[in-house]
Amino acid sequence: MKQTDIQSFATSQLSLLDHELQAELAETQLLTSTHAPTVLQRAGLALLNLTVSSQRTGFGGKTLLELSLDPAVGGGELPEHGLRTGDICAVAEQPKGAERKKEREGMEKRGVDGVVTKVQREAVKVALDKDEVEVPGGKLWLVKLANDVTYKRLNQTMTQLQKLQPSEHSPLTQVLFGQSSPTPISPDDLSTAAEIKWHDPSLNPSQQAAIRFALATREVALIHGPPGTGKTHTLIELILQLLARGQRLLVCGPSNISVDNIVERLARHKGIPMLRLGHPARLLPAVLSHSLDVLSKTSEAAGIVGDVRAEMDGKQASIRKTRNGRERRMIYGELRELRREYRQREERMVGDLVRGSRVVLCTLHGAGGFHLRGERFDVVIVDEASQALEAQCWIPVLASNAPKLVLAGDHLQLPPTIKSLNTKQSKPPAKKVAEVDTATNDLTNLSIDDKPESPNGNHKNPKPATPTLETTLFDRLLALHGPTLKRMLTTQYRMHETIMAFPSQALYENKLLAAEAVKTRLLTDLPYAVQETEDTREPVVFWDTQGGDFPEKSEEEADDETGAAKKGRSGLLAESKVNEHEAAIVRLHVGRLVAAGVKAGDIAIITPYNGQLALLSQLLKERFPGVELGSIDGFQGREKEAVVVSLVRSNGEREVGFLGERRRLNVAMTRPKRHLCVVGDSETVGSGSKFLKAWMLWLEERADLRYPHLAELQEEG
Ligand SMILES: Nc1ncnc2c1ncn2[C@@H]1O[C@H](COP(=O)(O)OP(=O)(O)OP(=O)(O)O)[C@@H](O)[C@H]1O
Numbered sequence: 129m130k131q132t133d134i135q136s137f138a139t140s141q142l143s144l145l146d147h148e149l150q151a152e153l154a155e156t157q158l159l160t161s162t163h164a165p166t167v168l169q170r171a172g173l174a175l176l177n178l179t180v181s182s183q184r185t186g187f188g189g190k191t192l193l194e195l196s197l198d199p200a201v202g203g204g205e206l207p208e209h210g211l212r213t214g215d216i217c218a219v220a221e222q223p224k225g226a227e228r229k230k231e232r233e234g235m236e237k238r239g240v241d242g243v244v245t246k247v248q249r250e251a252v253k254v255a256l257d258k259d260e261v262e263v264p265g266g267k268l269w270l271v272k273l274a275n276d277v278t279y280k281r282l283n284q285t286m287t288q289l290q291k292l293q294p295s296e297h298s299p300l301t302q303v304l305f306g307q308s309s310p311t312p313i314s315p316d317d318l319s320t321a322a323e324i325k326w327h328d329p330s331l332n333p334s335q336q337a338a339i340r341f342a343l344a345t346r347e348v349a350l351i352h353g354p355p356g357t358g359k360t361h362t363l364i365e366l367i368l369q370l371l372a373r374g375q376r377l378l379v380c381g382p383s384n385i386s387v388d389n390i391v392e393r394l395a396r397h398k399g400i401p402m403l404r405l406g407h408p409a410r411l412l413p414a415v416l417s418h419s420l421d422v423l424s425k426t427s428e429a430a431g432i433v434g435d436v437r438a439e440m441d442g443k444q445a446s447i448r449k450t451r452n453g454r455e456r457r458m459i460y461g462e463l464r465e466l467r468r469e470y471r472q473r474e475e476r477m478v479g480d481l482v483r484g485s486r487v488v489l490c491t492l493h494g495a496g497g498f499h500l501r502g503e504r505f506d507v508v509i510v511d512e513a514s515q516a517l518e519a520q521c522w523i524p525v526l527a528s529n530a531p532k533l534v535l536a537g538d539h540l541q542l543p544p545t546i547k548s549l550n551t552k553q554s555k556p557p558a559k560k561v562a563e564v565d566t567a568t569n570d571l572t573n574l575s576i577d578d579k580p581e582s583p584n585g586n587h588k589n590p591k592p593a594t595p596t597l598e599t600t601l602f603d604r605l606l607a608l609h610g611p612t613l614k615r616m617l618t619t620q621y622r623m624h625e626t627i628m629a630f631p632s633q634a635l636y637e638n639k640l641l642a643a644e645a646v647k648t649r650l651l652t653d654l655p656y657a658v659q660e661t662e663d664t665r666e667p668v669v670f671w672d673t674q675g676g677d678f679p680e681k682s683e684e685e686a687d688d689e690t691g692a693a694k695k696g697r698s699g700l701l702a703e704s705k706v707n708e709h710e711a712a713i714v715r716l717h718v719g720r721l722v723a724a725g726v727k728a729g730d731i732a733i734i735t736p737y738n739g740q741l742a743l744l745s746q747l748l749k750e751r752f753p754g755v756e757l758g759s760i761d762g763f764q765g766r767e768k769e770a771v772v773v774s775l776v777r778s779n780g781e782r783e784v785g786f787l788g789e790r791r792r793l794n795v796a797m798t799r800p801k802r803h804l805c806v807v808g809d810s811e812t813v814g815s816g817s818k819f820l821k822a823w824m825l826w827l828e829e830r831a832d833l834r835y836p837h838l839a840e841l842q843e844e845g
Pocket residue numbers: 330331332335353354355356357358359360361362621622765766
């Protein structure tokens with residue numbers, strides 16, 4: 129790519145991002161203006177009948193509100209709601225009665241915006257965005273807003289990229305855009321890397337090779353980690369090795385959980401000066417002690433900052449007590465002064481902490497915060513890079529000024545969540561970008577993509593198609609520079625070798641090996657008593673429902689038949705697929721596993737369709753408490769001893785919908801350790817794509833095959 133290509137890349141990303149934002153804003157606005165508050169609450173978009181139970185000063189000098197149920201409605205535990213830490217929301221007076229609609233239209237104007245910082249059983253905490261706002265009185269509600277913060281930062285980043293002058297293109301940027309080729313790794317570099325003293329002597333050869341490669345690389349290295357191959361394990365060793373070479377590192381992941389995972393493991397190695405940037409409310413307990421907020425409380429400078437904070441808390445409390453307008457204004461004035469002072473002191477202290485850290489860890493988004501301004505790093509490491517938008521990856525790249533980038537991920541699992549509330553498949557969906565860690569399970573719109581693609585990337589094509597938002601940096605670099613840029617981890621520590629066989633053959637060039645410890649592990653080898661049955665001795669079971677007796681239905685058809693009320697679903701939130709007979713097979717199979725002694729907590733049921741998920745929950749939750757139910761997408765990154773997959777699609781038209789996305793199927797079939805049970809119609813599913821056809825044939829040959837009979841199901845059910 130030439131200079132103009134970098135510009136046009138950034139320009140096209142900006143326009144795609146804007147398009148997404150507009151779609152999201154339109155959707156949220158439509159939902160909140162056309163639906164009653166109770167409907168929004170059931171749909172997970174609002175929380176009603178709240179009151180401010182406390183108000184104080186939080187990190188960054190922001191006002192923190194604690195909202196609990198109004199005692200007038202009985203107080204106590206909050207009802208089920210969909211608000212999560214990190215959600216952007218408005219706190220506003222709850223509209224009532226006939227004026228409801230009119231009032232809601234003005235809601236955003238009257239309410240105050242903030243971010244959810246903590247969700248508890250009886251309270252939700254919100255950090256307000258603006259400094260001087262009057263918190264509305266009376267009965268309040270909390271409404272989710274479109275998350276434009278994410279977009280704003282992506283937008284800033286792409287604008288920065290767009291404006292880079294050719295003289296400002298670092299060698300890394302040039303390689304990332306194909307203006308130059310990666311520097312060949314010299315024998316000198318490799319021989320230095322050969323003298324490695326490993327912290328973890330148990331690393332396997334492919335992990336060692338990936339680390340040597342990443343150490344020797346000048347600009348960019350990709351570590352390709354198929355399921356269970358110890359990608360994070362490898363990154364920890366890489367981080368230790370880079371530190372031993374005196375390098376300063378910025379380590380990021382797309383979600384808080386991906387970052388915390390690394391912090392937790394790194395923390396086991398004593399004495400590493402590391403700092404976790406990010407809001408403490410979102411952090412795991414073990415990670416907290418390395419987080420900025422805690423360090424700033426315990427460090428020396430914290431005393432001085434704490435004094436101002438206490439004074440501010442006092443003022444906040446007195447605001448809520450006084451009703452006198454003049455007095456309130458005066459207190460607000462004083463608060464403003466204090467806040468300014470607080471911020472100055474805090475920034476100085478934070479600056480010291482950041483400068484003193486050799487490893488800074490944060491989300492990709494978090495790397496764009498002011499804390500890193502002007503900081504320099506030697507290497508940026510991004511874990512789960514194939515689950516991040518390319519624009520997100522540019523945040524730490526530009527913020528860190530680092531000459532070297534290491535991306536770890538698996539581009540053959542699901543890409544970042546780009547989704548829409550509009551689930552009609554017939555028209556092109558308006559998509560939205562969701563924060564990966566707050567992703568819900570609405571899956572119906574991910575792109576159906578079964579293009580033939582070499583796992584090495586299509587590097588023979590020198591002109592890859594114009595990247596869309598979904599094209600990850602990982603994918604784009606593979607297409608641009610080919611497989612020389614990556615090293616693949618090949619020993620997996622999760623699956624029985626039979627479970628591994630198909631994904632290895634179909635997606636990973638037949639290169640996966642099962643580690644000795646897991647290779648032949650069955651449910652009967654669990655560390656507790658499990659009876660040997662025709663199920664527990666099989667690593668892979670396939671219930672083939674072909675023949676037309678197990679038809680799918682749209683969720684609406686199923687509801688109409690049972691007369692079930694559509695709880696809080698509007699046209700925008702509805703439309704999925706269910707397969708009732710398949711659900712009965714799942715119940716039968718799980719029942720048999722449990723009867724043989726497999727603990728319910730060791731079993732997961734996953735399906736691509738929300739409708740089926742709801743049905744399975746109804747059927748199984750009470751009967752088998754402890755069995756985990758989830759969407760395939762939500763289960764990425766997870767594992768279980770036994771996994772049952774319900775494929776749902778069974779129809780005369782042979783439509784497979786988003787089963788056509790092989791990366792989704794890959795995730796589904798690589799979650800189990802000892803037992804995979806697939807329930808599906810080989811005729812319908814096998815017609816979906818070459819990949820699905822191959823999978824169905826493989827299952828017919830290699831799995832323990834079952835042909836279900838309706839009568840038998842009814843008997844056992
Ligand atoms: N060299 C090794 N020897 C023994 N066990 C290993 C080795 N490398 C990784 N493991 C084990 O494999 C499992 C998976 O490792 P890790 O969590 O790092 O994998 P991952 O690739 O990041 O996971 P995912 O598949 O979710 O991406 C862990 O239980 C880890 O302890």
